Amino acid sequence: MDSSSAAMDALLKQFERLQRPIDLVQTLHERQLKEVPARYILPSDQRPSRPLQVQQSLPVIDLSGLEEIDQRFKIVRQLAQASQEWGFFQIINHGIPLSLLESVKRISQDFFELSLEEKRKQCPVRPGLHMLEGYGRFFDICDDTVLDWVDALVHYISPEWAKAVEHWPKTPSTYRETYEKYGEEVMELMEKLLGLLSEGLGLNPNYIQILNKEPLLQVRINYYPPCPQPDMVNGLKPHSDGDMLTVLLDDGVDGLQVRKDEDWFTVPSIPGALIVNIGDLLQIVSNGKYKSAEHRAVANTNQNRMSIVMFLSPQEDVLIDVAPELIDEGHPRLYKAVGAGAYETEFMSKDLRGKDAVEDLLIGQAEQVNG
Ligand SMILES: O=C(O)CCC(=O)C(=O)O
Numbered sequence: 542m543d544s545s546s547a548a549m550d551a552l553l554k555q556f557e558r559l560q561r562p563i564d565l566v567q568t569l570h571e572r573q574l575k576e577v578p579a580r581y582i583l584p585s586d587q588r589p590s591r592p593l594q595v596q597q598s599l600p601v602i603d604l605s606g607l608e609e610i611d612q613r614f615k616i617v618r619q620l621a622q623a624s625q626e627w628g629f630f631q632i633i634n635h636g637i638p639l640s641l642l643e644s645v646k647r648i649s650q651d652f653f654e655l656s657l658e659e660k661r662k663q664c665p666v667r668p669g670l671h672m673l674e675g676y677g678r679f680f681d682i683c684d685d686t687v688l689d690w691v692d693a694l695v696h697y698i699s700p701e702w703a704k705a706v707e708h709w710p711k712t713p714s715t716y717r718e719t720y721e722k723y724g725e726e727v728m729e730l731m732e733k734l735l736g737l738l739s740e741g742l743g744l745n746p747n748y749i750q751i752l753n754k755e756p757l758l759q760v761r762i763n764y765y766p767p768c769p770q771p772d773m774v775n776g777l778k779p780h781s782d783g784d785m786l787t788v789l790l791d792d793g794v795d796g797l798q799v800r801k802d803e804d805w806f807t808v809p810s811i812p813g814a815l816i817v818n819i820g821d822l823l824q825i826v827s828n829g830k831y832k833s834a835e836h837r838a839v840a841n842t843n844q845n846r847m848s849i850v851m852f853l854s855p856q857e858d859v860l861i862d863v864a865p866e867l868i869d870e871g872h873p874r875l876y877k878a879v880g881a882g883a884y885e886t887e888f889m890s891k892d893l894r895g896k897d898a899v900e901d902l903l904i905g906q907a908e909q910v911n912g
Pocket residue numbers: 761763777782789796797798836837838847848850
């Protein structure tokens with residue numbers, strides 16, 4: 542089976558599963574349950590209640606002053622260091638108007654406040670370009686998957702041919718124009734960041750953008766209703782992102798946690814900041830220098846939480862490979878090359894499971910070659 546028919550096969554299987562009458566988390570919350578249903582309960586050794594370290598915190602990088610050489614150099618260094626140590630950082634003065642961020646949050650919240658029937662009618666789950674799109678539950682791969690305490694709305698934003706606007710929310714009526722504007726702004730920001738991150742690896746500033754020619758931008762709006770037993774469930778299970786670069790906007794409620802070595806750190810919500818993380822594909826291109834960090838979301842007892850996540854991926858026929866400039870005697874090639882489409886298929890056919898998909902591409906020591 543070639544990779545695109547395997548991809549379609551995996552998509553259709555997931556789509557079939559999602560036809561079963563299974564409650565969305567918002568419905569469970571409305572029922573005011575005192576206990577979460579068994580399918581959400583994690584085995585005790587996987588529950589997210591381990592104490593968190595607080596001595597270290599995620600880097601916050603100020604992007605202002607990029608036009609001045611010294612400042613630019615400093616920012617490149619900070620971005621590269623954060624990507625190597627954490628794979629995650631927050632950015633301020635990123636250039637996206639704060640009023641636009643507020644509108645994006647407001648209209649997303651308005652959509653999730655519509656009735657269940659209305660949301661399903663406007664945005665039914667359906668197989669999209671490479672993955673399921675629409676409003677509902679995702680990553681329910683098999684009967685023993687422990688379900689996450691989250692509902693989501695997922696769709697492509699660009700390029701033009703990938704977006705199925707007829708399935709985007711119609712209410713609120715400003716949804717489309719706001720997300721199109723936000724999509725353009727995020728794309729511009731991501732291109733800028735990829736340039737700086739390429740420089741941080743010692744590569745031509747266009748190196749990663751070239752790989753990303755007419756890239757795909759997808760949004761996933763995660764909606765985590767209050768949970769009666771947040772310590773027993775995952776909001777979103779530990780995973781790394783299977784894309785090149787991710788930009789996340791939260792609604793002011795903490796819940797995102799990042800793994801560094803063996804510890805989990807809460808990412809504190811900073812008003813006006815955006816959270817950026819390195820995806821698996823950039824980890825491969827950088828020969829493991831930049832980390833695509835494992836992260837998860839935790840639920841909480843008393844408030845809704847929403848995160849608006851933009852994923853940037855190259856088109857499926859782009860070959861993702863380690864940049865040759867980053868391979869030498871001291872730094873042997875760590876990963877096999879992979880087609881962006883084939884990687885996505887592999888990623889989506891697994892349950893969100895830690896870093897399994899990218900680790901499958903690791904080259905065994907015996908196979909390591911200098912080229
Ligand atoms: O809700 C969050 O903060 C995390 C979301 C996330 O990691 C994702 O959608 O891939």
